[in-house]
Amino acid sequence: xxxxxxxxxxxxxxxxxxxxxxxxxxxxxxxxxxxxxxxxxxxxxxxxxxxxxxxxxxxxxxxxxxxxxxxxxxxxxxxxxxxxxxxxxxxxxxxxxxxxxxxxxxxxxxxxxxxxxxxxxxxxxxxxxxxxxxxxxxxxxxxxxxxxxxxxx
Amino acid sequence: xxxxxxxxxxxxxxxxxxxxxxxxxxxxxxxxxxxxxxxxxxxxxxxxxxxxxxxxxxxxxxxxxxxxxxxxxxxxxxxxxxxxxxxxxxxxxxxxxxxxxxxxxxxxxxxxxxxxxxxxxxxxxxxxxxxxxxxxxxxxxxxxxxxxxxxxxxxxxxxxxxxxxxxxxxxxxxxxxxxxxxxxxxxxxxxxxxxxxxxxxxxxxxxxxxxxxxxxxxxxxxxxxxxxxxxxxxxxxxxxxxxxxxxxxxxxxxxxxxxxxxxxxxxxxxxxxxxxxxxxxxxxxxxxxxxxxxxxxxxxxxxxxxxxxxxxxxxxxxxxxxxxxxxxxxxxxxxxxxxxxxxxxxxxxxxxxxxxxxxxxxxxxxxxxxxxxxxxxxxxxxxxxxxxxxxxxxxxxxxxxxxxxxxxxxxxxxxxxxxxxxxxxxxxxxxxxxxxxxxxxxxxxxxxxxxxxxxxxxxxxxxxxxxxxxxxxxxxxxxxxxxxxxxxxxxxxxxxxxxxxxxxxxxxxxxxxxxxxxxxxxxxxxxxxxxxxxxxxxxxxxxxxxxxxxxxxxxxxxxx
Numbered sequence: 001x002x003x004x005x006x007x008x009x010x011x012x013x014x015x016x017x018x019x020x021x022x023x024x025x026x027x028x029x030x031x032x033x034x035x036x037x038x039x040x041x042x043x044x045x046x047x048x049x050x051x052x053x054x055x056x057x058x059x060x061x062x063x064x065x066x067x068x069x070x071x072x073x074x075x076x077x078x079x080x081x082x083x084x085x086x087x088x089x090x091x092x093x094x095x096x097x098x099x100x101x102x103x104x105x106x107x108x109x110x111x112x113x114x115x116x117x118x119x120x121x122x123x124x125x126x127x128x129x130x131x132x133x134x135x136x137x138x139x140x141x142x143x144x145x146x147x148x149x150x151x152x153x
Numbered sequence: 154x155x156x157x158x159x160x161x162x163x164x165x166x167x168x169x170x171x172x173x174x175x176x177x178x179x180x181x182x183x184x185x186x187x188x189x190x191x192x193x194x195x196x197x198x199x200x201x202x203x204x205x206x207x208x209x210x211x212x213x214x215x216x217x218x219x220x221x222x223x224x225x226x227x228x229x230x231x232x233x234x235x236x237x238x239x240x241x242x243x244x245x246x247x248x249x250x251x252x253x254x255x256x257x258x259x260x261x262x263x264x265x266x267x268x269x270x271x272x273x274x275x276x277x278x279x280x281x282x283x284x285x286x287x288x289x290x291x292x293x294x295x296x297x298x299x300x301x302x303x304x305x306x307x308x309x310x311x312x313x314x315x316x317x318x319x320x321x322x323x324x325x326x327x328x329x330x331x332x333x334x335x336x337x338x339x340x341x342x343x344x345x346x347x348x349x350x351x352x353x354x355x356x357x358x359x360x361x362x363x364x365x366x367x368x369x370x371x372x373x374x375x376x377x378x379x380x381x382x383x384x385x386x387x388x389x390x391x392x393x394x395x396x397x398x399x400x401x402x403x404x405x406x407x408x409x410x411x412x413x414x415x416x417x418x419x420x421x422x423x424x425x426x427x428x429x430x431x432x433x434x435x436x437x438x439x440x441x442x443x444x445x446x447x448x449x450x451x452x453x454x455x456x457x458x459x460x461x462x463x464x465x466x467x468x469x470x471x472x473x474x475x476x477x478x479x480x481x482x483x484x485x486x487x488x489x490x491x492x493x494x495x496x497x498x499x500x501x502x503x504x505x506x507x508x509x510x511x512x513x514x515x516x517x518x519x520x521x522x523x524x525x526x527x528x529x530x531x532x533x534x535x536x537x538x539x540x541x542x543x544x545x546x547x548x549x550x551x552x553x554x555x556x557x558x559x560x561x562x563x564x565x566x567x568x569x570x571x572x573x574x575x576x577x578x579x580x581x582x583x584x585x586x587x588x589x590x591x592x593x594x595x596x597x598x599x600x601x602x603x604x605x606x607x608x609x610x611x612x613x614x615x616x617x618x619x620x621x622x623x624x625x626x627x628x629x630x631x632x633x634x635x636x637x638x639x640x641x642x643x644x645x646x647x648x649x650x651x652x653x654x655x656x657x658x659x660x661x662x663x664x665x666x667x668x669x670x671x672x673x674x675x676x677x678x679x680x681x682x683x684x685x686x687x688x689x690x691x692x693x694x695x696x697x698x699x700x701x702x703x704x705x706x707x708x709x710x711x712x713x
Binding site: 043045048050057060066075130133 | 331347348351352413415416419420422423427428429430432433436439440443474475476477500504507536537539540666670671673674675677678680681683684
């Protein structure tokens with residue numbers, strides 16, 4: 001008899017690795033039984049992304065901050081809506097959690113909140129592949145998670 | 154929202170600074186100050202001993218002549234005394250203000266309003282001011298001593314070559330705090346006021362230029378910045394599409410790499426509708442380059458023997474990020490601000506180019522991107538105009554009108570024969586030191602400058618002053634020669650007390666501002682350097698740095 005999780009926490013932010021995690025999650029989930037909780041993390045490095053700008057006036061800095069927020073919001077909405085639609089088409093219940101912070105800490109906090117039976121994440125991005133430098137701290141997850149963790153290959 | 158954190162931190166910082174002032178005044182820190190400033194202390198000790206010996210001799214003489222002992226005259230304050238008095242005065246002012254506001258923070262009810270807004274930033278301001286004070290008063294002389302102490306073993310003065318002075322140390326400590334320790338919550342709001350300190354520093358810099366200096370530096374900076382800013386923007390716009398970068402990525406990168414780094418990228422991002430990934434890659438690349446340049450430029454400048462004008466022009470053109478221009482200029486020349494004066498003119502010119510470049514990029518983006526919204530050019534020009542530059546020009550105007558210094562102060566009037574009094578002319582002993590050094594001079598221009606100084610007993614032109622400054626710098630062990638040239642320089646350059654105070658305050662404002670700015674450079678953002686922006690930015694950044702170095706070395710004379 002195979003294991004079918006009731007609540008599955010899936011960390012997903014649109015990368016190739018996340019897509020593999022999604023495939024694994026769908027393979028393990030069962031329509032009508034599994035609730036997929038999609039965790040989308042906006043990495044905390046964005047808090048320091050105005051860097052050491054000192055020449056601009058407050059108006060320009062605000063315009064930049066609003067622009068960045070809109071861009072991040074648009075990216076998050078695209079990913080959340082996309083996964084929700086794919087879950088719906090397969091008959092899985094899906095809900096989204098959007099969090100800002102260090103990925104592993106956000107995942108641990110989300111796990112404490114939703115109490116999943118399984119956590120699924122993608123593999124670390126291979127070296128040389130473009131993307132944000134914001135890695136999931138696997139050791140922190142291994143020490144902090146109460147639920148089993150599946151790292152998709 | 155209530156901004157004020159109920160924390161005793163501000164009061165503690167205030168009391169700590171007051172304690173330093175009190176201990177300094179009472180003489181309890183004399184041992185430590187003597188260790189931190191061995192040169193000044195040695196001179197002080199000699200002056201004190203001489204004063205005591207003179208007083209004893211006067212008493213003995215009076216006794217021998219059967220006269221009453223003469224009244225003892227107080228000794229003239231030494232450099233060491235002035236240094237201690239300056240620290241004490243500033244400690245009383247800063248410590249007093251911080252302690253008073255610190256009490257206010259604890260007593261005020263947590264309530265929204267203007268008072269809360271202004272009081273809320275005070276602890277963070279005190280945090281960066283406290284660090285800058287500690288670095289300038291303790292760490293800076295400490296590293297200088299260590300560098301000198303290690304020089305015989307290492308064969309080089311690591312503190313001097315690596316520019317471990319109060320500016321670099323302040324920035325490094327800021328970066329360490331934000332990346333390893335985290336900025337305390339009570340300080341987070343106030344740390345952002347670093348920008349205010351820097352802009353105020355630039356405004357005050359306006360008092361230090363003569364009209365001729367500003368005109369010449371302005372013209373030089375317009376030419377240099379015109380070539381290298383427009384050139385690098387154009388180069389990125391050319392390379393981006395060819396390397397498959399999106400229009401938005403190319404647009405934001407070209408502004409960042411071309412104009413003034415992070416500030417330009419921040420200004421251009423909304424205009425070219427930059428994606429999040431474009432912004433992350435570009436800002437990461439610029440910050441990475443900025444930090445690297447801030448540490449390497451001053452060392453290269455020292456090794457190449459560059460002077461303030463050459464280095465200021467190079468740093469002001471070649472360093473991608475404007476914050477690091479000020480940092481590198483002060484790192485290169487921390488105890489005078491001549492290099493900063495030059496570099497900031499270049500920075501201001503870059504900033505003035507920014508609205509034009511943003512308009513250019515907006516037009517470029519709209520032309521290439523279907524469905525892109527047109528921008529209101531007039532609105533962009535007004536919104537991006539750096540208002541603080543008006544403050545700089547206003548202070549320059551006041552200074553030119555003679556508000557801070559006697560008229561003619563900047564024109565070098567003390568080089569003319571009428572303006573140097575007899576007692577300021579070089580004495581026989583000093584002329585003898587110059588005569589002794591004359592045969593050892595290798596360059597013809599140095600010999601000529603020295604001969605003229607001997608003949609006139611004073612400096613007669615700024616060019617001559619500049620050449621002889623180089624001679625004094627090279628004369629490591631010839632103290633008599635150094636003193637003679639120093640005396641001639643002192644007679645030619647009169648600085649008003651107000652202007653000297655401005656210089657000191659400018660150095661403080663930049664030190665505090667750059668410490669705070671260091672706290673805004675996160676390793677997490679630098680790590681985002683990547684993708685095509687890293688490749689294109691690195692190539693164009695390197696071309697700009699090397700190209701501007703070659704142009705400066707070939708065409709920019711040290712004297713302006």
